[in-house]
Amino acid sequence: MEKKQFYRSSDLPDSEGSASKKTRPLGDNAGRGAATTPAEEVRMTPDPESTARKSPPKTRPLGHGGSRADAAPAMDADDDSLPVVGWLVVYKGPGRGKAVQLVNGMNSIGRGDDQAVQVDFGDESISRGTHAYVIYDDEERNFHVSHGGKQNLVRLNGKPVLNSEPLANGDNIRLGATTMRFCALCGPDFDWSDA
Numbered sequence: 001m002e003k004k005q006f007y008r009s010s011d012l013p014d015s016e017g018s019a020s021k022k023t024r025p026l027g028d029n030a031g032r033g034a035a036t037t038p039a040e041e042v043r044m045t046p047d048p049e050s051t052a053r054k055s056p057p058k059t060r061p062l063g064h065g066g067s068r069a070d071a072a073p074a075m076d077a078d079d080d081s082l083p084v085v086g087w088l089v090v091y092k093g094p095g096r097g098k099a100v101q102l103v104n105g106m107n108s109i110g111r112g113d114d115q116a117v118q119v120d121f122g123d124e125s126i127s128r129g130t131h132a133y134v135i136y137d138d139e140e141r142n143f144h145v146s147h148g149g150k151q152n153l154v155r156l157n158g159k160p161v162l163n164s165e166p167l168a169n170g171d172n173i174r175l176g177a178t179t180m181r182f183c184a185l186c187g188p189d190f191d192w193s194d195a
Contacts, residue, residue, distance in 0.1 A: 085136045085186040093178035095121025107134045125176030127152050143167035
């Protein structure tokens, strides 16, 4: 077990990084008698280097947190490397008539430009960060929707999404004041692996 060194707080470096007094660990006089500084003048402060904590890796449950880096990348009009598996079409609220593409895997949805599916059509009640996920599993050939772990609710056909829920062709997803209709291309009858 590593022994921690303690220092007088007056011996620690100031804001410029230099110590105002010579820094020496308490206990240098061990075995030579009592310390020369009265106890009320000594404030025990651990050595900053010995107390530095390393953050453990973070684990995120499915449907919480994440962004474009963790999810399917956004599709460019000329990018055919990730084929479309479905669409979300805005039919109520700001952006009415606009459509966004979905690809295989986890599609994070929000207003921010770091989202795999950016729905920034003027509805400020949609989270900038991940408001929801639409997931397509190409092995099971099915879709799911889940909330993004934020305070804002996601509604599927008028009911709040509290866990990952199956998503069917024609279902309605509401984020803020925006309602989108889900249109599936892939599913039990077709997947790009068939082509």
